[in-house]
Amino acid sequence: MTAAWVAVAAVAGGLAAWTLAGFDGAAGDRGRPLDDAAVRRALAARPSTPTTPTTPATPASPDPSTSREPASSPEPTGSATPPPRRSTLRFTGGTATAECRPDGTVYLTSWSPADGYHVEEYARGPARSARLELEPSAEDADDVEYEISCGPTGKAAVSRAPEDDD
Template sequence: MPGDAASCGGGGVNRRPLLVVGGWLVAVLVATGAGVVVTAFLGDAVTGSVSRALSPADVRRSLEASAPSPGTAGSPAAPASPTGPVGPPPASPSRPASSGTPGGTGGAGGKETVIAASGGVVVARCEGGMVTLRSWTPAQGYEVKDAERGPRDKVRVRFQGPSRSEVEVWCRGDRPAFAVRNG
């Protein structure tokens, strides 16, 4: 029966194209997996980058190592503090400028005070009735436009960024007093 043979053979599905496509997919997956495994094991040697996360202690050590000393040119960095700057909170456009005489640190010759403003952080020291800026560090997005280091009767630092921020410092006894103006 010729019709029976044709109906039996003609109704079958040609599986060859499916096997070829399936084989290519398996080859692609194996090659991709091998690439990921090799990159994971070789990491830095292949990619040339360091991908390890730094601990807070690593970050602190790196910042201390890269900070210029107070005797170098430019703006020295303010000392790192695990709890943040000491002194009043920075003034904001919705709050008037602040002033004050926060507690400080220092030796027998005078007191140091850390002053936080929206434009940055300033460290000042009074000694013999004269004030000296020990360091100033602009906040992110700000830069120092003008700084009077001292020693003088009155010193100031101007930060410029999204807004202007100025810190003026003078001595009240052996402690720095200050005014912060934002605008």
């Protein structure tokens, strides 16, 4: 009877050790975290997903030629608007990420002041231009105000805003 208990304990211990060590089966390594290099390798080995949508076959279609879109169909025309174009802008006092929208407006999605600055005021849009006013930590330094707008190519640009004469 003791030999049976020893055998059961050995099998249970072996299974526990095998589980803790991870299982390298068909689905991959299941117990170990991946480091950065392993994540990059796994993503590179992953098959890419199609970038063009496929149209499912129409059920019970009497004519098979109408069940799918032709492979050489022209680009769809209609009210589909292109997505906003994002740009990250760097300037004295920090960075900002802005979206140039199809209607020509700009929207600040985020901003981050550099060390020694903080955002005093902002106007994020959407509007023809957005503004960020940064205040330096140094007592004798002037505030810096920037204007962000979208150029004719749809890419955001930053410039020093004209000073107000208040």
